[in-house]
Amino acid sequence: WRENVCADNRKFPPDFKFGIATASYQIEGGWDADGKGENIWDHLTHQTNLVKDHSTGDITCDSYHKSKEDLALLKDLGVDFYRFSLSWARILPTGYIDGQINEAGIRYYEDILSELEKHGIEAMVTLYHWDLPQKLQDDFGGVLNDTFIDVFANYAQLAFELFGSRVKYWVTFNEPFIICQQGYENGNKAPAITKAPGIDLYTCAHVVLKAHAKVYHIYDTFYRKTQKGKIGLVLNTDWFEPASGDPKDLEASERQLQFQFGWFAHPIVYGNYPQVMIDRIGERSIREGFKTSRLPKFTNSEIEEIKGTFDFIGLNHYTTTLTRWKEDEAIGKPESLKDISVEVFKNPFWEGSASSWLKVVPWGIRRISKWIKDTYKNPELIITENGYSDVGGIFDDSRRINYYREYLSNVLEAIYDDGVNITAYTAWSFMDNFEWLEGYTEKFGLFSVNFTDPARPRTPKSSVNYFKNVTKTKCVVEQCL
Numbered sequence: 322w323r324e325n326v327c328a329d330n331r332k333f334p335p336d337f338k339f340g341i342a343t344a345s346y347q348i349e350g351g352w353d354a355d356g357k358g359e360n361i362w363d364h365l366t367h368q369t370n371l372v373k374d375h376s377t378g379d380i381t382c383d384s385y386h387k388s389k390e391d392l393a394l395l396k397d398l399g400v401d402f403y404r405f406s407l408s409w410a411r412i413l414p415t416g417y418i419d420g421q422i423n424e425a426g427i428r429y430y431e432d433i434l435s436e437l438e439k440h441g442i443e444a445m446v447t448l449y450h451w452d453l454p455q456k457l458q459d460d461f462g463g464v465l466n467d468t469f470i471d472v473f474a475n476y477a478q479l480a481f482e483l484f485g486s487r488v489k490y491w492v493t494f495n496e497p498f499i500i501c502q503q504g505y506e507n508g509n510k511a512p513a514i515t516k517a518p519g520i521d522l523y524t525c526a527h528v529v530l531k532a533h534a535k536v537y538h539i540y541d542t543f544y545r546k547t548q549k550g551k552i553g554l555v556l557n558t559d560w561f562e563p564a565s566g567d568p569k570d571l572e573a574s575e576r577q578l579q580f581q582f583g584w585f586a587h588p589i590v591y592g593n594y595p596q597v598m599i600d601r602i603g604e605r606s607i608r609e610g611f612k613t614s615r616l617p618k619f620t621n622s623e624i625e626e627i628k629g630t631f632d633f634i635g636l637n638h639y640t641t642t643l644t645r646w647k648e649d650e651a652i653g654k655p656e657s658l659k660d661i662s663v664e665v666f667k668n669p670f671w672e673g674s675a676s677s678w679l680k681v682v683p684w685g686i687r688r689i690s691k692w693i694k695d696t697y698k699n700p701e702l703i704i705t706e707n708g709y710s711d712v713g714g715i716f717d718d719s720r721r722i723n724y725y726r727e728y729l730s731n732v733l734e735a736i737y738d739d740g741v742n743i744t745a746y747t748a749w750s751f752m753d754n755f756e757w758l759e760g761y762t763e764k765f766g767l768f769s770v771n772f773t774d775p776a777r778p779r780t781p782k783s784s785v786n787y788f789k790n791v792t793k794t795k796c797v798v799e800q801c802l
């Protein structure tokens with residue numbers, strides 16, 4: 322079948338784009354350099370023992386001081402675009418627009434954008450990849466408070482003003498599911514507040530969705546015409562494969578997808594949460610003794626405001642999980658997993674990676690893409706992250722090459738055989754970096770970084786050559802050269 326994939330008509334379309342991704346806290350370092358403010362990840366890594374190897378992002382890849390060098394490597398990779406995020410507290414140290422504006426931070430991003438422009442690489446900029454200014458967390462509880470909406474909108478508008486003429490794609494939030502579910506339910510991400518399971522995560526999502534919509538409209542109304550970019554939201558999900566052909570397992574798979582992807586996709590496409598979430602959370606809340614649903618309600622005008630707020634949907638996809646129907650959980654202390662009530666597990670035969678959750682299941686990316694096409698009226702879909710982790714120190718990373726080849730080949734099938742409107746693909750990640758609570762124990766980079774050397778030298782792994790061939794030939798197998 323590989324020859325097949327290699328045939329001319331199986332190349333990616335001529336206007337299909339390839340990019341590679343990073344996030345500010347994971348690569349920049351310079352955590353307090355030149356006036357940058359503290360953010361919730363600085364706070365978590367300095368004040369808690371939650372990171373596995375007790376590491377921090379204080380220096381990490383030191384990209385704050387090495388961006389010229391990094392941009393040269395990007396140029397050499399041949400990517401069409403670079404996906405990176407802005408460190409909010411580097412631009413606005415307190416998070417507020419009426420606080421101090423940090424010129425050094427602005428210059429840092431301006432330099433990156435001019436280098437990209439010089440090299441003919443487009444910019445995809447994420448406004449929020451999890452590093453909230455700590456002051457906003459302290460002052461009003463961050464994303465749990467409606468105050469966040471205007472504060473975020475002011476920051477976003479500043480970013481449009483400063484950088485928008487050179488940004489082709491804007492992303493408001495990276496993975497609201499993770500922000501809310503891990504930040505406020507299981508404690509796997511900052512601010513790791515787990516006081517109100519089954520409640521806070523839904524409040525968080527409600528605020529994030531309203532903030533997203535507000536910023537979409539600001540861009541749409543004031544900047545789109547002159548800046549000519551696109552703006553969207555990045556959502557993460559596994560493909561959830563039914564464990565059997567039993568209709569109940571199909572129902573479980575669909576419910577799991579609705580509670581994860583639909584939680585955010587349904588509002589931005591149709592204006593409100595998926596009915597299955599409204600029904601199940603509402604009903605359980607009442608039985609638990611709440612007066613109203615733990616899932617907040619949008620007003621009619623909010624529904625109108627949120628509906629249609631995307632030019633593209635970004636998909637971060639890494640792996641697949643099996644789902645099996647199970648009996649609804651007994652009523653007790655609220656918990657979001659009880660709201661879903663689906664059994665999830667992995668096939669033990671699937672190839673693993675350095676991340677316990679990441680199994681190599683290439684056909685999953687084709688199925689999730691098709692599901693999104695069918696469920697959300699065939700939106701423009703951009704794969705904003707996809708990648709494979711190892712433990713580091715592996716330069717001949719044939720497992721990673723295999724992962725990319727097989728996943729990309731399934732993306733081709735999604736495009737040509739299923740008619741999914743996928744316009745771009747982004748590999749995670751440009752270089753090894755700080756993998757959140759896993760610290761430096763899981764490495765996703767195409768470039769290796771030596772974290773024990775103060776100069777943080779970058780070394781290409783074999784996957785760099787592979788990816789170069791892909792960007793050059795738009796084909797996933799070597800024979801296309």
Ligand code: PNW
Nearest residue numbers: 344495496499557637639678706749756
């Ligand atoms: C993404 N999951 O998060 C993030 O956007 C990156 O910052 C991160 O480094 C990368 O994936 C690798 O983990 C994810 O549970 C978090 O399936 C969780 C999952 C997937 C992606």
